[in-house]
Amino acid sequence: xxxxxxxxVILTLTLSVSVLAQRSxxxxxxxxESQQQEDRFNQLTxxxxxxxxxxxxxxxxxxxxxxxxxxxxxxMLMAGNSDDEIKLFMVERYGxxxxxxxxxxxxxxxxxxxxLGLLLIGAFILxxxxxxxxxxxxxxxxxxx
Amino acid sequence: MNSRIYPLLGxxxxxxxxxxxxxxxxxxTNLPSPLIDKPVxxxxxxxxxxxxxxxxxxxxxxxxxxxxxWGSWCVTCRAEHPVVTELAKLNAVYxxxxxxxxxxxxxxAWLKRWGNPYDVSLIDFDGRVSIDFGVYAAPETFLVxxxxxxxxxxxxxxxxxxxxxxxxxxxxxxxxxx
Numbered sequence: 001x002x003x004x005x006x007x008x009v010i011l012t013l014t015l016s017v018s019v020l021a022q023r024s025x026x027x028x029x030x031x032x033e034s035q036q037q038e039d040r041f042n043q044l045t046x047x048x049x050x051x052x053x054x055x056x057x058x059x060x061x062x063x064x065x066x067x068x069x070x071x072x073x074x075x076m077l078m079a080g081n082s083d084d085e086i087k088l089f090m091v092e093r094y095g096x097x098x099x100x101x102x103x104x105x106x107x108x109x110x111x112x113x114x115x116l117g118l119l120l121i122g123a124f125i126l127x128x129x130x131x132x133x134x135x136x137x138x139x140x141x142x143x144x145x
Numbered sequence: 146m147n148s149r150i151y152p153l154l155g156x157x158x159x160x161x162x163x164x165x166x167x168x169x170x171x172x173x174t175n176l177p178s179p180l181i182d183k184p185v186x187x188x189x190x191x192x193x194x195x196x197x198x199x200x201x202x203x204x205x206x207x208x209x210x211x212x213x214x215w216g217s218w219c220v221t222c223r224a225e226h227p228v229v230t231e232l233a234k235l236n237a238v239y240x241x242x243x244x245x246x247x248x249x250x251x252x253x254a255w256l257k258r259w260g261n262p263y264d265v266s267l268i269d270f271d272g273r274v275s276i277d278f279g280v281y282a283a284p285e286t287f288l289v290x291x292x293x294x295x296x297x298x299x300x301x302x303x304x305x306x307x308x309x310x311x312x313x314x315x316x317x318x319x320x321x322x323x
Contacts, residue, residue: 051281064246065281068272093279095179 030074037077044073044083048090049098057100178279178298185212185293186277193244193252193266200267202293209319210239211312212287213263213303214275216247217255219283225302226259232308233262238288238316242266245275245283288312290319 032038042059048069050061058066058073069090076086090098102108180186189201213229215222233240242263244252249268256266269275278287288297288311296315299307 064272068276072276092179093276094281095279 030070033078040083041074041077044077044086045070047100048073048087049100051094051098178295178300180279180287180295181298183295185287185289185295186274188267188269188274188277190243190267190269190274193242193249193256193268196249196268200265205239205241205289206293207291208239209291209316210241210289212241212243212278212289214243214245214269214278214280214283214285216245216283217251218247221302222284223259225284225304226262228303228305228308230260230262231305232303232312233264237313239264243269243274243278245269245280246272288315 030038030041032041045059046057048058050056050058050063050066050069052063052065053061056066058069072089073086076089081089087099096102102111104112185202187202189199192198192200211232229240232238240263242265244266246269249270252266252268256263278285282300284302286299286303287295290296297311299311
């Protein structure tokens with residue numbers, strides 16, 4: 001084997017070990033009645049914030065509170081509550097901040113509408129520029145050659 | 146105007162947004178509780194001192210009280226303990242200690258060692274009631290008025306400053322209101 005190949009093999013091995021060494025998201029064994037329920041559980045715990053470690057969601061966090069809230073979500077799911085009911089349960093206790101996806105309501109209109117506004121501003125600037133250039137070309141056709 | 150100034154203006158705007166954003170992020174450490182002005186969550190928990198006996202939210206109606214979530218495992222609770230003790234000495238308010246996610250023996254030992262400022266301590270062993278209160282850090286302190294409504298919440302270590310500026314004035318206004 002050429003030295004460069006050996007180097008690549010070693011590099012690959014070291015990198016894969018470091019990937020394996022990463023902690024996988026903690027999950028206590030949870031029993032579900034169907035795949036659909038499990039999917040909903042995973043979806044919900046990814047959308048809910050762990051309040052203790054504010055930049056992690058419930059699914060990823062190993063904090064005691066996250067354990068308890070995961071158990072709570074699981075229990076409510078098994079009891080037949082809808083996703084909205086479970087989210088409402090969390091919001092009533094911890095506030096909107098617990099949701100990673102902010103709801104559309106009065107104090108979040110700016111947040112939701114700002115991208116549209118920026119798009120319109122961009123379109124306006126584009127239009128002005130195109131007009132300017134078109135006018136320039138019209139007055140100066142020789143420039144095209 | 147030179148058109149080169151526009152990217153600079155855009156950059157300046159982003160910097161302003163960053164500063165504002167960081168300041169808002171700073172305040173996130175003390176989130177307003179959605180429970181303010183809401184009724185106290187229901188609870189019916191064993192009393193730490195005599196565990197065959199229970200105490201419920203209904204039995205506390207009619208007088209203002211303070212709910213202080215604590216645990217023997219909680220370092221900050223130890224740090225705020227002198228403040229709670231000072232407040233208890235004033236006899237200004239009934240203080241309920243919510244001992245949560247703790248072993249009762251450890252809790253009793255903790256109170257014996259540092260002194261017991263609580264009029265009563267309740268055992269929230271599995272932390273279910275703490276979830277209903279939206280507790281996500283310890284200690285957390287709630288002030289409840291005589292009708293059973295939460296009027297104030299403090300997250301983290303209670304300081305004498307908070308007692309003087311937030312808790313005592315509210316108690317005084319409840320007194321004059323009734």
